[in-house]
Amino acid sequence: MDFCVQYGFDKFIYAARIPTSLVSPNYIFINGYPQEWRDHYVEQDYLRIDPTVSHCFSKTTPIYWEHIVNTACKENKNVDKLFAEAGSLGLQNGISFPIHCIHGESAMFSMAVNLSTDKSRDIIKETVALAHLFVTYVHEAVVRVPDNGLVAQVNAQLTSREKECLLWTTEGKTSWEISQILNISERTVVFHINNAVKKLDVVNKQHAVARAISLGHIKPVI
Amino acid sequence: MDFCVQYGFDKFIYAARIPTSLVSPNYIFINGYPQEWRDHYVEQDYLRIDPTVSHCFSKTTPIYWEHIVNTACKENKNVDKLFAEAGSLGLQNGISFPIHCIHGESAMFSMAVNLSTDKSRDIIKETVALAHLFVTYVHEAVVRVPDNGLVAQVNAQLTSREKECLLWTTEGKTSWEISQILNISERTVVFHINNAVKKLDVVNKQHAVARAISLGHIKPVI
DNA sequence: AATCTACCTGTAATATTTGACAGCTTACCC
DNA sequence: GGGTAAGCTGTCAAATATTACAGGTAGATT
Numbered sequence: 001m002d003f004c005v006q007y008g009f010d011k012f013i014y015a016a017r018i019p020t021s022l023v024s025p026n027y028i029f030i031n032g033y034p035q036e037w038r039d040h041y042v043e044q045d046y047l048r049i050d051p052t053v054s055h056c057f058s059k060t061t062p063i064y065w066e067h068i069v070n071t072a073c074k075e076n077k078n079v080d081k082l083f084a085e086a087g088s089l090g091l092q093n094g095i096s097f098p099i100h101c102i103h104g105e106s107a108m109f110s111m112a113v114n115l116s117t118d119k120s121r122d123i124i125k126e127t128v129a130l131a132h133l134f135v136t137y138v139h140e141a142v143v144r145v146p147d148n149g150l151v152a153q154v155n156a157q158l159t160s161r162e163k164e165c166l167l168w169t170t171e172g173k174t175s176w177e178i179s180q181i182l183n184i185s186e187r188t189v190v191f192h193i194n195n196a197v198k199k200l201d202v203v204n205k206q207h208a209v210a211r212a213i214s215l216g217h218i219k220p221v222i
Numbered sequence: 223m224d225f226c227v228q229y230g231f232d233k234f235i236y237a238a239r240i241p242t243s244l245v246s247p248n249y250i251f252i253n254g255y256p257q258e259w260r261d262h263y264v265e266q267d268y269l270r271i272d273p274t275v276s277h278c279f280s281k282t283t284p285i286y287w288e289h290i291v292n293t294a295c296k297e298n299k300n301v302d303k304l305f306a307e308a309g310s311l312g313l314q315n316g317i318s319f320p321i322h323c324i325h326g327e328s329a330m331f332s333m334a335v336n337l338s339t340d341k342s343r344d345i346i347k348e349t350v351a352l353a354h355l356f357v358t359y360v361h362e363a364v365v366r367v368p369d370n371g372l373v374a375q376v377n378a379q380l381t382s383r384e385k386e387c388l389l390w391t392t393e394g395k396t397s398w399e400i401s402q403i404l405n406i407s408e409r410t411v412v413f414h415i416n417n418a419v420k421k422l423d424v425v426n427k428q429h430a431v432a433r434a435i436s437l438g439h440i441k442p443v444i
Numbered sequence: 445a446a447t448c449t450a451c452c453t454g455t456a457a458t459a460t461t462t463g464a465c466a467g468c469t470t471a472c473c474c
Numbered sequence: 475g476g477g478t479a480a481g482c483t484g485t486c487a488a489a490t491a492t493t494a495c496a497g498g499t500a501g502a503t504t
Contacts (some may be wrong), residue, residue, distance in 0.1 A: 004392045021434070022442045023393055048276040057442075058324055060358040100322035101282055129351035134356075159480060172246055172429025174469075186473065188482050194462075204490090207394025209431045213244075219279075381450060396490065410452050412491080419492095424479075426460095446504085453498075460491065470482075474476090 016107035019214040056098035056108035093120040109135040162196040231333040238329035278320035278330035285426040315342040331357040384418040
């Protein structure tokens with residue numbers, strides 16, 4: 001907030017997507033946008049056409065709104081409408097930063113200025129590098145907040161054996177194969193996997209694999 | 223390369239990890255470090271204790287080597303040895319940047335200066351923001367290179383039905399449940415999943431779920 | 445017309461998973 | 475000593491997945 005004001009920005013928004021599920025992920029917002037705009041945005045389902053969102057969820061580089069205005073807005077009427085309406089509510093120009101984490105959670109941070117494109121170009125250009133660095137610290141801070149939903153999910157405490165069995169499961173090994181790898185009985189492998197499935201609050205192995213990878217319960221061997 | 227020299231850095235290295243498997247991921251390097259150091263690094267298996275590596279694979283913020291020297295090096299003899307040896311080969315001080323992507327591939331970019339900590343502190347502080355931005359563009363460029371292994375794996379072309387069936391599988395749905403969701407026979411769901419398993423070159427559903435998520439074949443619904 | 449791709453469906457044998465039953469050892473902490 | 479957590483093992487029945495057999499339609503392309 002202070003950062004935005006200090007560098008000449010008016011509004012900001014931070015949104016994080018927690019991949020508890022691919023079909024219905026959780027979200028965390030830190031909203032510095034006008035509530036009127038947020039309500040309108042949700043009502044219009046702009047999330048699905050917003051080019052800043054699709055960019056931030058697939059790229060690592062920042063995206064300048066000016067660039068969108070020069071491309072997507074000219075090709076797509078709805079996008080043009082989105083940006084026109086945003087501009088009329090004080091979000092004339094700005095920049096959006098993607099943030100990606102090893103866990104798989106994604107976030108984006110947008111900063112807006114209430115100035116015309118020409119007048120705000122320099123402010124944005126001068127701030128981009130520092131802001132890009134800044135937003136990573138914002139994200140690390142958010143992730144650290146207890147009880148934000150993310151930490152609770154990520155902190156489902158799996159024992160080392162449970163993680164070990166899950167890890168080999170992600171490699172396509174059957175319980176019997178894992179029992180040979182770990183030198184324990186097949187029954188014990190099943191036991192550990194069942195415990196992991198219960199702790200992760202999922203229904204079967206496929207589900208457990210998806211969640212364990214998405215939330216970083218099991219990590220790549222470096 | 224030009225970037226590093228321009229801002230007073232001597233050496234750099236870029237390393238990307240492609241999560242084709244959690245157990246044995248693929249790597250892509252762009253090596254600007256002395257070969258002597260690389261060989262020594264591999265031989266000593268420094269990857270497993272290097273604090274820049276563990277930081278970059280779990281955090282989104284840059285890490286200053288100076289910080290490591292002040293902490294980890296004092297606690298861990300091996301880390302101290304690593305940094306002492308690096309310094310003697312011209313990698314005295316530097317900074318490392320993590321890069322994370324939605325696909326799950328991770329990368330790191332390190333830039334080193336051959337100056338004492340005191341003499342290089344200002345160079346690093348002044349460059350950090352710009353360099354942080356720069357490395358995201360390096361990474362986007364690497365990802366775009368055809369035949370780098372990543373693209374080939376990611377481009378295993380799954381049909382929309384195959385992806386749909388896989389997506390519901392990651393949610394823990396059985397083949398029968400998916401058949402009800404998609405209004406097709408259970409046999410057809412099995413058919414699509416089998417095709418996906420073959421295309422992804424994996425052995426079963428768990429394996430397919432892991433790879434499809436890791437490589438971004440199936441993506442979160444926004 | 446022939447070819448290709450995506451999509452769809454069936455049967456049957458075998459392998460694997462899942463759930464429910466029950467109980468063991470070891471280590472650590474209060 | 476008692477409690478707790480992690481790890482380990484067994485059997486049995488039912489549900490689900492895997493593999494292999496075989497074959498159909500619709501639309502686009504050559």
